[in-house]
Amino acid sequence: MPERSYRFSSAAYSKILSHASKYSCSTVGGVLVGRSEGKGGEVTYTDAFPLFHTSILPPLLKVAFSLIEQYCKQEGVTLCGYYQANADATTTMNVVSKAIADRLTANCNFAAVFMLDAEKVPEGQPALKCYAGSRGDWSSVSASRVHIGEDVIDSAGEYISSERYVDIVDFDNHFECPELDWTNPEFTPTTTATTADEGESARRRRPRGSREGVTEGMGEGGQEGGGNDGHSDSTRALVD
Amino acid sequence: MDEAGTQMTLLRKLKERMSTRRPDEILRYGSQLLRRYSNRLHDELYTILEHVLLAACDMGHRQWIDYCMSALRSKFAGSIRLRRLEGMVKEAQGDYQGAKQIYQKILEEKPEDMLTRKRFIALYKGQRRMAECVDYLNKYLEEFVTDTEAWHELGEIYISDNCLSKATFCFEELVMYDHRNPYYVITYAELLYATGEYELSRKYYCFALEMDDRNTRALWGILLANEQLHGSKVFPIASSAASPATDKPPTSSKRKDGHGSSSAANSPATQSVTPSTTQSSSTREEHTARVLTKMALAKLKEVYVRVKGGHAQSTLAVLQDMGA
Numbered sequence: 001m002p003e004r005s006y007r008f009s010s011a012a013y014s015k016i017l018s019h020a021s022k023y024s025c026s027t028v029g030g031v032l033v034g035r036s037e038g039k040g041g042e043v044t045y046t047d048a049f050p051l052f053h054t055s056i057l058p059p060l061l062k063v064a065f066s067l068i069e070q071y072c073k074q075e076g077v078t079l080c081g082y083y084q085a086n087a088d089a090t091t092t093m094n095v096v097s098k099a100i101a102d103r104l105t106a107n108c109n110f111a112a113v114f115m116l117d118a119e120k121v122p123e124g125q126p127a128l129k130c131y132a133g134s135r136g137d138w139s140s141v142s143a144s145r146v147h148i149g150e151d152v153i154d155s156a157g158e159y160i161s162s163e164r165y166v167d168i169v170d171f172d173n174h175f176e177c178p179e180l181d182w183t184n185p186e187f188t189p190t191t192t193a194t195t196a197d198e199g200e201s202a203r204r205r206r207p208r209g210s211r212e213g214v215t216e217g218m219g220e221g222g223q224e225g226g227g228n229d230g231h232s233d234s235t236r237a238l239v240d
Numbered sequence: 241m242d243e244a245g246t247q248m249t250l251l252r253k254l255k256e257r258m259s260t261r262r263p264d265e266i267l268r269y270g271s272q273l274l275r276r277y278s279n280r281l282h283d284e285l286y287t288i289l290e291h292v293l294l295a296a297c298d299m300g301h302r303q304w305i306d307y308c309m310s311a312l313r314s315k316f317a318g319s320i321r322l323r324r325l326e327g328m329v330k331e332a333q334g335d336y337q338g339a340k341q342i343y344q345k346i347l348e349e350k351p352e353d354m355l356t357r358k359r360f361i362a363l364y365k366g367q368r369r370m371a372e373c374v375d376y377l378n379k380y381l382e383e384f385v386t387d388t389e390a391w392h393e394l395g396e397i398y399i400s401d402n403c404l405s406k407a408t409f410c411f412e413e414l415v416m417y418d419h420r421n422p423y424y425v426i427t428y429a430e431l432l433y434a435t436g437e438y439e440l441s442r443k444y445y446c447f448a449l450e451m452d453d454r455n456t457r458a459l460w461g462i463l464l465a466n467e468q469l470h471g472s473k474v475f476p477i478a479s480s481a482a483s484p485a486t487d488k489p490p491t492s493s494k495r496k497d498g499h500g501s502s503s504a505a506n507s508p509a510t511q512s513v514t515p516s517t518t519q520s521s522s523t524r525e526e527h528t529a530r531v532l533t534k535m536a537l538a539k540l541k542e543v544y545v546r547v548k549g550g551h552a553q554s555t556l557a558v559l560q561d562m563g564a
Contacts, residue, residue, distance in 0.1 A: 025261040025298055027400065057397040057430040059441075063460045088368055110345040147263045160408040167266070174551070181549040 005145040006081075006112060006130060007044045010155040013189045016128070016164035017156045018187065020085035020116050020228040023053035029097065030170065031065075032081030033072055036110050042147075043110055045081055048223055049168035049182055056096050064171045064182075065103075068142075071183065081106045083128070085116035091129040093138055102135050113138060114146075121160075124153055159187070251284070253424035258291055263298035266291055271304060275331045276549065286315065293325060297332035305329055320346055324356055331359075331366055339363060354384060361393065370397065388417050396429075404434050415444075422448050426457050438468045442532070454543060462536040463562065466529045474529040476537065476563030 012032055019028045036043045049068050049169040054058070072079055082104055084097045093101070097113060106109035113131040120127035126148035130141040159165045168187065169180040242351040265323040270292035289308045296421035297428040309329060325418060327342035346356045350515060357380060364373035367428040369456040377394045384390065395410030411428040418424060425448045432441035466474045544555045556564075 021264070023261070025263060055396055055427070057399065057427070058434045059430045059461055059464050060457065062464060066558055067551070067555055070558045071550065074550075074554055074557070088313050088365075092370070094400065096400065163268075175460075176541050178456055178552075181551045183549070183551045185549070226532075 003066045003145065004036075004040055004110060004112075004132065005147060006114075006141075007147040008040055008128070008149075009046045010152040011043065012045040012048040013048060013128075013152050014156040014159050015168060015184060015187050016083050016085070016114075016116065017121060017167040018159050019048075019050040019053070019170060020118065020121075021160055022168050025087060026053040027084065027087040028053045028170070029056065029082065029084040029100070031068060031079055031100075031104070032083060032114070033068075033075075033077040033079055034078070034081065035078060043080060043112065046077060048083065050168060050184070051107055052172050053170055054172055056100075060171065060175070063101070067182075078108055079104060080111045081114065082111070083114040083116065085118065089118045091115040091117050093131055098136070098138060101131070101138060105134050109134075112141070124157065126153065141230045199224060243277075244386070246279065247273065250277075254288065254291070263295035266295035267299055267301060267304065270295065274307075286312065290325065294328065297329060300332070305332070318352060320353065320356070324359065327356075327359060328362075331362060336363055336367055354387070357384075358387075358390065361390070371398065386417060388414055391417075399431075404431055407431055419447075420451065422451050422455060425451070426455065429458070429461055433465055438465045441465050442469075448564055452516070454539065456540065456543060459536040459543075460541050462532050463540075466533045470526055470529050473559070474526060474533045476534060477561075498547070537562060540564065 016030065019030060028050065029052060030048050032045045033041055033047050033049070034045040049071075051064055068079060080096065084093075084101050086092075086094070093115065097115070101111065101113045114128040117127045117129050117132070126143070126146060127232070128146055128148065129143070130146045131138045132141045133139050164186075167184075169182050169184055170198060171182055173180045174182045250269050250273045253275060254266060257265045257269065260297065267447055270288050274285075274292060275283065281288060289311050290411050292304060293308035293312070295301075296308065309325070312322055312325065323342055323346055327339040327346075330336075330339040330342065339359070343359050343363075346353055350356075350405060360376055361373055361380065364370070364376060368501055374397060377390060377397070381387065381390055382395065391410045391413045395407045395414065398404070398407035398410060408428070408431040411431055413426045414421070425444055429441045429444035429448065432438075432444060439512040445458040445461040445465065448455050449462075452458075537559060541556065541559050542551045544559065
């Protein structure tokens with residue numbers, strides 16, 4: 001097997017962490033898209049599409065895959081990875097992740113699987129354990145071959161600390177309410193994005209309401225101060 | 241907003257989330273309520289304390305655990321419910337042995353305590369002893385056969401272990417106990433699909449649509465089930481290409497005529513057919529499938545043309561490929 005390495009964009013990594021944080025009591029999973037530089041070279045994951053936080057069953061998975069594949073065709077990217085965060089915080093692949101991984105390798109020979117190591121998230125360490133291989137045969141890949149830059153970790157951490165992670169949309173959310181966009185444009189800083197575009201995506205987000213709810217509710221306390229309205233701060237105010 | 245209004249808003253947000261598995265939000269809203277309005281919450285105070293305590297256990301939030309525990313202790317010291325909560329705090333801290341002792345003690349005094357019995361399920365699960373967890377759940381369900389939460393838990397475990405026919409059984413029970421719950425019905429339909437019972441799965445997808453005719457999971461499900469049953473020939477693109485002479489539906493099948501008006505184009509009711517009985521039932525089934533496919537495609541298209549964003553565009557492209 002070639003000594004392939006894997007690199008994460010901040011969009012992809014932020015989405016993984018946000019998805020896992022939003023549904024911290026459930027097993028969550030999603031697919032990764034990107035490209036490979038040359039033969040056996042580095043794989044760059046540019047984006048992630050969160051799939052589910054409830055049980056993964058074949059029919060919905062099939063629909064989600066056909067929608068994602070169509071989107072990839074339009075955007076010119078390749079489906080080449082899968083991530084999963086287990087509810088019990090282990091980093092082993094289960095039957096479901098193996099089945100999805102097998103499916104990915106059918107179309108992409110450099111597909112890899114990344115299991116979230118939740119304990120490393122608060123420490124600001126790269127928190128993905130990588131598995132590579134092929135149909136039915138998956139083995140773990142040394143952490144030195146998974147590149148998650150400090151800036152990427154910082155920007156993902158931003159989503160958590162500012163509580164923007166609650167805006168992440170997966171296919172469960174989407175099927176419940178089709179307006180919710182599983183491409184999560186507000187997590188993807190595109191190169192062409194202008195301030196006007198950002199305004200647009202913020203407006204589109206409005207109907208969900210949760211963000212305003214949080215800010216509005218916290219704003220009046222007057223004790224938390226500034227933009228950081230995390231509950232950890234409120235706790236400190238209470239316990240101290 | 242005035243203080244009372246803020247309090248009500250927070251309370252509403254918290255209550256909306258109490259039944260969900262979103263400890264982060266329960267902790268966020270609950271902690272604000274407790275911090276700012278704890279003297280005005282009256283009877284609700286203790287419910288909120290309990291929910292915030294459990295959310296804090298999930299989130300590993302030591303300070304809130306301590307605060308809620310001491311507030312609850314001062315009011316309910318010695319009660320079974322409080323002792324059970326103490327056990328749950330121990331579980332959250334990884335002290336499974338300590339938790340087990342508390343639960344066993346409670347059951348010695350009150351063997352019929354269902355909620356304490358259920359903690360053993362969580363104990364096994366927390367220690368990732370899944371085989372014992374499944375055994376315990378099965379034994380528990382023999383006794384408490386109407387406990388939907390336990391059936392659900394067992395079903396979910398079976399799904400994650402890929403034991404789909406066992407999971408199907410669990411969800412069948414759930415549908416039986418609460419057939420107006422769209423989540424149970426849809427999941428049951430999806431499990432039937434996953435185990436190859438396409439025709440039955442389609443029936444349950446249709447049943448879910450009776451409750452909510454825009455349920456996208458059900459609409460997609462119908463398309464997939466029909467594809468499994470008849471290949472692509474029940475999709476408009478394929479069927480319009482097929483020779484009309486070999487593709488005649490029987491005159492009698494008008495059950496679903498209300499749904500797809502344009503289906504008449506493919507099925508002129510005036511044409512007589514004289515197939516044998518087996519052929520007749522198979523063509524009737526094909527006709528039903530075609531009508532349902534058309535209906536599902538039209539409804540999905542209707543949903544997605546109104547949605548903005550890249551995801552809707554690619555969805556419409558997929559639907560178009562199917563013939564919408």
